[in-house]
Amino acid sequence: MTTRLVIVGANGQLGTELRRARLPKGWVIEAPERAALDLAAPGAAEAMLAHLKPDVVINAAAYTAVDDAEKNPALAFALNRDGAGA
Numbered sequence: 001m002t003t004r005l006v007i008v009g010a011n012g013q014l015g016t017e018l019r020r021a022r023l024p025k026g027w028v029i030e031a032p033e034r035a036a037l038d039l040a041a042p043g044a045a046e047a048m049l050a051h052l053k054p055d056v057v058i059n060a061a062a063y064t065a066v067d068d069a070e071k072n073p074a075l076a077f078a079l080n081r082d083g084a085g086a
Helices: 013-020 044-052 066-071 073-085
Strands: 003-008 027-030 056-059
Touching: 003 013, 003 044, 066 073
Parallel strands: 003 027, 003 056
Antiparallel strands: none
């Protein structure tokens, strides 16, 4: 039996380490690029997850550039609050 794991934010620091982790036999990692699963785009997460039909989702995506987040709070909230909620 295959278990599908989706890592959102797979190219970030945490996501990269998660992709390196050893998984049990039968687990498959899906790591969509930001362009394919943009948490700042309303509906993007739901659409991609409906397409991939994962068994497990790990959200490793975050807007972590504090100075930039203070200058652009709408984007920071879109990713860290609304995107995570989606």
